[in-house]
Amino acid sequence: MKKIIELKNISKAFDGETVLDNISLDINDNEFITLLGPSGCGKTTTLRIIGGFEQPDQGDVVFMGDRINDEPAHKRNINTVFQKYALFPHLNVFENIAFPLREKKVPKQEIKEKVDQMLSLVMLNGFGERRVTSLSGGQQQRVAIARALISHPKVLLLDEPLGALDLKLRKDMQAELKKIQKSTGITFVFVTHDQEEALSMSDTIVVMSEGKIQQIGTPIDIYNEPVNAFVADFIGESNIIDGIMLEDFKVKFAGHEFRCLDTGFDKNQPVDVVVRPEDVDIVAPMQGMLEGVVTSVTFMGVHYEIIVDIKGFKWMIQTTDFVGVNEHIGITLDPDAIHIMKKSKYSGMFGDYSSFSNELEELSNPGGDEEE
Secondary structure (H helix, E strand, O other): OOEEEEEEEEEEEEOOEEEEEEEEEEEEOOOEEEEEOOOOOOHHHHHHHHHOOOOOOEEEEEEOOEEOOOOOHHHOOEEEEOOOOOOOOOOEHHHHHHHHHHHOOOOHHHHHHHHHHHHHHOOOOOOOOOEHHHOOHHHHHHHHHHHHHOOOOOEEEEEOOOOOOOHHHHHHHHHHHHHHHHHHOOEEEEEEOOHHHHHHHOOEEEEEEOOEEEEEEOHHHHHHOOOOHHHHHHOOOOEEEEEEEEEOOEEEEOOEEEEOOOOOOOOOEEEEEEEOHHHOEEEOHHHOOEEEEEEEEEEOOOOEEEEEEEOOEEEEEEEOOOOOOOOEEEEEOOHHHOEEEEOOOOOOOOOOOOOOOHHHHHHOOOOOOOOO
């Protein structure tokens, strides 16, 4: 694949606080790449450095082979769609989309043809004469995307553009954005803190935490092969248990020895063991590899989310089978349900659902993702 953007050893601090810590990243032509992480991880700052809205303290930004650190935002062949769409309220839809071409003194007929193409691309045929203030949030977003795409940039940066939309509209726009990216061939760099959004839309996900890149990979790789406890916990739910790698293909945790598919660890090496909640099978206590007591059951619509106390560690299990609170159950794990990770600074911080609560999770992040 052809590299279109290279970030080389980028560091950035604000008021003495490091926001980006020596990160390097290659972005390829015609790629949908997502920067994913919690508030404050540095993803928005990375996007702003690519766009020319911030300058790195150290490192180089390379665009199609040329260093562009000192090139201002308006001279880069890169456009941005912000969370607040920044449409012109005094202009109608047509003129909002046409604005970049009018600035470049493009002939009227060419402007009309290109705006019509954009309206069709974002499924707003017939909306040209409408005032943008009369549009829904999703329609305004489509106008912002059309305006950003009309000059056909090599790269489109999207800073949490779906954040203000309701859940159903978000899902519709996720599919639309992916379709638009594929049909235009323009590289999309997308910022979000929403794991499901990243998994459903991206060719490549860059998981960030504390100003560093934790892992880069396809959605499947990131989900199935997380490199550390932070990634495993941030991408979906995970049971993360202390274990000992006894030898290749054999690990011990929760007082039981298990077959697994992992190799290359030292004999008796301490490790983190990841088991996704959907990969746990519930059986009768006597038939289980492990057994425990159900402490809570939550109906999630498609499945039940069950918390089980196994030797003092609270496991999460996602299943379509109902079991009751205080019920004694057994669990079994297939070898491919067990993923082994090296210990990291994040070990011991995640994966025990002792205090698990959807409400607590929402209360801890009431305002969503703030500017980084």
